Amino acid sequence: xxGMILLLGSCAKNEPLESKANPYKFVVPSNFPQPTYTFENxxxxxxxxxxxxxxxxxxILSIDGSVSCNSCHQQALAFADSRQHPLSRGVxxxxxxxxxxxxxxxxxxxxxxxxxxxxHLDFVPLNAIESEVEMDETLENVLAKLNANxxxxxxxxxxxxxxxxxxxxxxHALSQFTAxxxxxxxxxDKYVRxxxxxxxxxxxxxxxxxxxxxxxxxxxxxxxxxxxxxNGLDTASDLGRGRITEQISDYYKFRVPxxxxxxxxxxxxxxxxxxxxxxxxxxxxxxxxHSSTLDPSLQNGIQLTQQEKDNIISFLNTLSDYEFVDDxxxxxxx
Amino acid sequence: MKYLLYISLAFFxxxxxxxxxxxxxxxxxxxGTFSIYFENQVDGAPMVLDTAGNTNYRxxxxxGQRFNFSLFGFYVSEIKLEGPDGATFVDPMNVSADxxxxxxxxxxxxxxxxxxxxxxxxxxxxxxxKLTFTIGINEDGVEEGAAGGVLDPANGAWFWNWxxxxxxxxxxxxxxxxxxxxxxxxxxxxxxxxxxxxxxxxWKNLPADSTxxxxxxxxxxTITIDLxxxxxxxxxxxxxxxxxxxxxxxxxxxxxxxxxxxxxxxPGKGQxxxxxxxxxxxxxxxxx
Numbered sequence: 001x002x003g004m005i006l007l008l009g010s011c012a013k014n015e016p017l018e019s020k021a022n023p024y025k026f027v028v029p030s031n032f033p034q035p036t037y038t039f040e041n042x043x044x045x046x047x048x049x050x051x052x053x054x055x056x057x058x059x060i061l062s063i064d065g066s067v068s069c070n071s072c073h074q075q076a077l078a079f080a081d082s083r084q085h086p087l088s089r090g091v092x093x094x095x096x097x098x099x100x101x102x103x104x105x106x107x108x109x110x111x112x113x114x115x116x117x118x119x120h121l122d123f124v125p126l127n128a129i130e131s132e133v134e135m136d137e138t139l140e141n142v143l144a145k146l147n148a149n150x151x152x153x154x155x156x157x158x159x160x161x162x163x164x165x166x167x168x169x170x171x172h173a174l175s176q177f178t179a180x181x182x183x184x185x186x187x188x189d190k191y192v193r194x195x196x197x198x199x200x201x202x203x204x205x206x207x208x209x210x211x212x213x214x215x216x217x218x219x220x221x222x223x224x225x226x227x228x229x230x231n232g233l234d235t236a237s238d239l240g241r242g243r244i245t246e247q248i249s250d251y252y253k254f255r256v257p258x259x260x261x262x263x264x265x266x267x268x269x270x271x272x273x274x275x276x277x278x279x280x281x282x283x284x285x286x287x288x289x290h291s292s293t294l295d296p297s298l299q300n301g302i303q304l305t306q307q308e309k310d311n312i313i314s315f316l317n318t319l320s321d322y323e324f325v326d327d328x329x330x331x332x333x334x
Numbered sequence: 335m336k337y338l339l340y341i342s343l344a345f346f347x348x349x350x351x352x353x354x355x356x357x358x359x360x361x362x363x364x365x366g367t368f369s370i371y372f373e374n375q376v377d378g379a380p381m382v383l384d385t386a387g388n389t390n391y392r393x394x395x396x397x398g399q400r401f402n403f404s405l406f407g408f409y410v411s412e413i414k415l416e417g418p419d420g421a422t423f424v425d426p427m428n429v430s431a432d433x434x435x436x437x438x439x440x441x442x443x444x445x446x447x448x449x450x451x452x453x454x455x456x457x458x459x460x461x462x463x464k465l466t467f468t469i470g471i472n473e474d475g476v477e478e479g480a481a482g483g484v485l486d487p488a489n490g491a492w493f494w495n496w497x498x499x500x501x502x503x504x505x506x507x508x509x510x511x512x513x514x515x516x517x518x519x520x521x522x523x524x525x526x527x528x529x530x531x532x533x534x535x536x537w538k539n540l541p542a543d544s545t546x547x548x549x550x551x552x553x554x555x556t557i558t559i560d561l562x563x564x565x566x567x568x569x570x571x572x573x574x575x576x577x578x579x580x581x582x583x584x585x586x587x588x589x590x591x592x593x594x595x596x597x598x599x600x601p602g603k604g605q606x607x608x609x610x611x612x613x614x615x616x617x618x619x620x621x622x
Contacts, residue, residue, distance in 0.1 A: 038479050041431070063521075119538070122479035123498040126487065130495055138521070139488040160431075167488040168431035168480035175479070244497050245550060246602035 023329055024049050026107065029184035031193055031221045037107040037121055037179050042172040044180060047159040050333065052177030054155065055170070057332040060145055061125070062135035067091050069128065069174075072100035075330050078261030078321070079103035079181060086272030090134040097133075097238060099272040102265045104183040104324065105258060110226050114254045114270040117244040121179060122171040139167055146170065183260050183324040191318070192221075199318060206315025209308045216297060223259035223319070229295040230254075232288035233273060240270065251293050263317045264325065277316060281309045363459035364569040368415060368423070370452045370465070373618065374406055374444045375580045381406060381444055384507065387526025391510050396586040399593075401509035401530070406581060407443035408503040409484075409492075410452065411475065412468040412556070418564060421460030429475055433482035433489075439475060441484040441491070442579075451574075461564040465575055469611055470502025470554035472537055494535055497600070501535040502553055503611065505581055509592035530592055534608050536601025551601035553608035557615045565620050576618040583613045 024046040028035060042048075056073075059065040072088045073079040080102035081088060088096035098114050112118040118127065128134045129142060146152045146165045156165045159173060188207075190197035199207065210218075219225045228241040230252045242251035254270045268274040274283060284302040288294070304312070374381040376393050384390055384402040391400030413425035427438030443449045475485065476499050485500070487493040492501035509530050517525040538550035565573045584590075587610045598604050 038477070041429070041478055042480075117496050118498045119476060120479045120498065123495065126493070126495040126498075132519075136521075143488050166431070166433065166482055167486050168482045171480035172431055246600055 024180070026180060027182070029182065029189070029193075029221075031189060032105075032182075032184060033108055033220065033222070035107040035179075036110055037175070039107075039179075042122070042175055044176045045159065047155070048173055048176040049180060049329075051155045051159045052173040052175070053330070054333055055174055056177050057334060060149075060152075061129050061137060061142055062091050063137040063141075064091055067135050069125070070332065072128075072134075073103050075327075076264075076325055077102070078183060078264050078325060080261075080265035083267055083275070086267045088134060090131065091136045094133040094136075096131070098270045099267060101257060102261055103178055104181050104260055104321075105222055106181060107179040108222055109258075115241050115244050116226075116228060116255055121175050122168075124178075125171060125174050139170075143167060143170065177330075181324075181330065183321040185323040186260070186319050186321040188315075188318040189321070200314065202311050202314040203318050204315075206308075206311035206313070207318075209304075210312050210315055213302050213304065213308075214312070217256045217295075218259050224256045227256055228253040229256055229298075230291065230293040231269075232283070232290070232294050232298050232301075233269065233271065234289040238271065249293060252291065253293060259316060260319050261321055261324070263313075263320050277313050278309065281312060285309070365456045365458050366567040366569050367572055368454045368457045368462070368565075368567055369572065369574040370410075370413070370454070370467075371574055371576045372410075372442050372450045372452075373576060373578050374450075375578050376403070376582050377580070381581075383444055386506070387508060387529060389508055389510075389528065391508070393582065395582070395590065397589070397591065399509060399511050399591070401507055401512075401592060403444070403505060403507040403581075404529075405443075405445065405504060405506040407441060407445075407449075408469050408579075409471050409500060410440040410442055410467050410469065411438055411471060412466075413438070413452070413454065414466045415454075415457065415462045415567075416464040416466075417460050417462040419461055421458060421462055421567075423454065423457045423462070423567075425454055427474065429478035429481045429485065431480060431482050433486065436481060436483035436485060439471065439484050457567045459568045461566055463561045463564050465559040465561055466556060467559075468554060468556050469615075470535075470537065471500040472554045473539060476500065476537055492533070492535075494599075497535075499535055499537045501533045502537075502555070503534040503607070504532065506531045509596065511591070511593040512596040513593060514596050530596040532590075532595075532598040532604070532607060534598065534604035534611075536604060536608070538601075551605045551608075553601055553604050555608055555611045557612055559615065559617050561620055562617060563620055565622065571622065574621045576621065578616050578618045579614055580616070581614060584610050587613060 024044055026039060026044050056069040059068045061068060067090055072081045081100035086099060088100045090096060106121055112124050118124055129137050129139060143165055156162055156169060160169045162169055187197055191199050217225055217229060239251050241253040266275060268280050274280045281304060285304045286301060288298050288301045381403060382392060384404055386404040390402060392402050394400050415423040425438045428435055430436055440452050441449060485491050492504060507530060508528050512528045512530045514525055514529050516527045534553050536551045536553040539552040561575060567573060584607055588606045
């Protein structure tokens with residue numbers, strides 16, 4: 001019994017340390033929904049996060065070492081790709097079919113990729129690693145390279161207590177890093193959480209117009225209802241959601257993207273068809289192409305005056321999270 | 335601490351002894367084992383595999399098309415035994431990154447004889463006359479994220495990256511009528527001439543969208559086997575259900591024409607096969 005009491009006593013003593021701000025603890029922002037990620041299977045630790053970060057920035061995941069996750073997902077752009085690579089650029093300068101999306105708030109998303117084909121964050125990197133236009137590598141060979149590397153063997157041992165690196169631990173390490181990419185400290189967040197931030201008149205008017213004309217799809221605090229829509233582009237080569245569901249009614253539909261950090265993630269739309277936010281709004285106002293799966297809400301486009309467009313763009317700029325893009329936790333460690 | 339542990343043990347021992355006196359005798363019996371043996375057959379004879387691309391067509395379908403198998407297998411999960419008097423055994427299931435902690439998922443492969451037998455332990459003593467299991471990995475297995483063991487794609491698990499989920503049932507081989515040309519994809523990946531690859535996957539069972547369209551094909555199937563006798567499970571005996579698995583039935587009942595259907599890699603294309611799976615698994619007999 002004495003031992004028991006002692007044990008309890010020592011636990012209590014440790015508590016203040018636990019509750020002290022831990023930069024590797026996943027925190028749900030007060031204005032966000034509950035996360036979807038299965039943290040109970042893969043609790044984030046400092047060692048696991050840092051291992052995931054090292055892997056994210058390491059070309060070891062690609063067949064010739066030339067492409068890392070960071071090649072198409074750059075922190076300064078909220079982990080989106082740059083205008084230099086409107087479509088993803090893989091090994092041997094192979095060009096993909098879609099624009100690499102921003103990697104933020106992934107722990108809150110119901111599924112992944114422009115077509116929603118992947119149901120779980122852990123399974124996302126498999127597509128980049130094994131796509132012949134991205135990393136063109138096999139999972140087996142990545143593991144062979146990692147197991148032949150004493151630094152990685154040591155880091156996996158430290159993070160997960162394993163002697164031999166297997167794929168679920170590789171994927172868990174990457175998820176620990178990407179799940180932590182929570183962007184919730186934009187000007188808009190500080191305004192909406194009543195943290196003393198105010199919006200300018202143009203930003204406020206933009207927010208009002210956005211709410212009345214855009215938020216039926218770009219809803220909630222992540223600015224997406226995560227549905228799949230045909231938004232009236234003149235493209236017929238990529239089936240989008242239809243490739244996943246095999247339903248003609250889903251042809252040419254794509255994920256409604258989150259708009260967080262949208263001012264930093266140009267070019268826009270799954271096919272990188274628009275270079276600026278102005279072009280996107282012009283498309284919705286006057287560029288809609290009709291087809292059988294066009295979203296009903298876009299049949300007549302979205303009527304916007306020039307003033308409304310300007311204000312919406314002012315508002316969208318308040319979704320840029322400069323603390324996130326400058327967050328040292330996500331910097332390349334090497 | 336040790337002292338405390340001893341007290342606890344003594345306490346529990348006393349309680350269970352007292353409890354036993356009031357219970358029926360059956361409850362006192364120790365649990366036993368139950369095995370399931372899957373024997374893959376073609377037209378009633380043990381299946382023979384040929385190497386990929388081999389054009390020795392040892393089998394002929396009902397439509398006259400000749401073919402062979404180079405790979406055959408399926409996932410089994412959610413195994414359950416039930417008896418006429420209420421005895422029930424549910425095989426424990428667990429998804430984990432740690433291979434040793436993955437429970438209740440089995441990949442039966444014709445190329446790996448030891449995978450054909452599933453040994454269930456700790457089956458409560460009693461009589462059982464019904465066996466059910468699932469062919470494939472349903473959402474419980476996929477929604478937990480990356481997993482080890484037979485669910486590890488780098489360890490032979492059949493996984494679709496682009497439409498994430500496991501292939502429930504697969505058959506590959508060469509067919510006289512398959513128009514598949516030779517293709518070298520590089521990196522050691524080759525499609526040989528006249529091969530076929532039938533991969534039946536698809537698990538997503540999502541609610542219909544606002545237009546009422548159910549957008550996914552769920553090809554995970556539950557198989558129920560009537561054991562045709564009351565099998566006694568008790569300590570010391572090792573009953574086994576011998577199940578025959580004959581894909582010729584699937585090929586004939588689905589009307590497979592290799593000249594048009596030789597690459598199946600989506601849930602929708604796999605559905606005609608999944609819908610006929612129940613006829614593939616039949617009870618041969620039970621060893622007591």
